[in-house]
Amino acid sequence: MKGGCRVTFTFDEQIAALEAERDRLLQFPEDEFIAIIRDVGFSCDRCGRCCTREFNGHVFLLEDDTDSVRRILPDAVLPAPDFDACDQEGRFYVSGYALRTRPDGSCIFLKDGRCSIYDRRFSICRVYPYMLHREADKSGAVDWRQISGLNEHGTYNNPIEDAECARIFRETVAYEAAFLDQEIRFRQALRDLFAREGLRYVRRTYDRLMREFRKGAVVDVRVFHRGRFEEHRARRDLYGR
Template sequence: MKTFENTLDKTFHFSSCDICDAACCKGSNGTIYSQLLIEDFKEIFERFPIVFMIGDLNYLKPVVLLTNGCDKCRYLLNERCSIYEKRPSICKVYPLSPHLTNIPFIDLSCPAVGEKGEIIIDNGSIKKPFQHKVFKDYQNKYIDMHFHFEKFNKAENLKFLIEIRGNKFYKFKEDFEDEYLKLHLSSLKNLDKYFKI
């Protein structure tokens, strides 16, 4: 299972993805979904389902379904990503993860994270070549995303869609002429038998 830790006041090294069998891409290791920003929608709606979760305090959170919770990612072939250049940003930045505090977190369960290799992060600062646009001003982008969807956040607008390992996911009943809700509904074509095990 993934174990994300705050990187403030800490230094971490990253060796190489070659030392493991793509554990981060497997549902059995805890990979099911990841939170999204609005800017992610256009990049992933053609390949992955974009769904919503109801978070703490009844907040609505858009997430991407990466696996069905049991099997490896459908795009993982021979332990390699078959859509490498077009994979979601969360995959591109792993084992790092953006956080609402603007301090990145790191997954300590990643076999490449340790005391060997190049420095990936030093005192909360991401080193090249691990930097990515998703980390820039993440807090404000997350807040903007929250307020965008909050205006649609009513129980009568949502429909239960699927449950994976105790996590409940929802869809909107209509797009409300909103660009991002249209992308969300269009992405549900990817919610096929792979996810409904």
């Protein structure tokens, strides 16, 4: 559901861009978002489609959620795909973890079509299908997105009370802000690590190793978590791709 962007600018430029994006998010009008919530009137019908890789790709975990998963099932996390950067030594870097899926693409916590940890479900699962971030459409135009999978799951045009609309707005903004904060801290830590250890981002190395990774090669990945980088080995079949 979530993921970073590869390093194409300097770390400081990326950090500044993410901070500006966070400012835009926090200034988004509450009444505008609530109007969209009311207009859509989404209600979950427990179809379970959002709990599959086919429908939503990977589930990116915030740090608190990663800690929660590790307490429940330690092997249920893996480095988030779409690695953000690579150094000249051939090590990838990524801003967090993703939730592991079963071979059929379903969430590892989905049992008999229902979430087995619903009362402890993760941040992105709590706010889904709502979102509040900007992204490019097929034409390249960048604009806000507030709903995922519109008309592809659940039911619509249901009445939603004012208090529930306000809760959805608060939790969605809180999730998106936490995601941006994690991305910012990741790039700050990566900038400092590269400066301290004399590392540099090499796009040619990134592209070559990604080609090898897609063909099944095992790669080294450093995952950002709680201010440090945790080392892993990853291969493509872990992601069911």
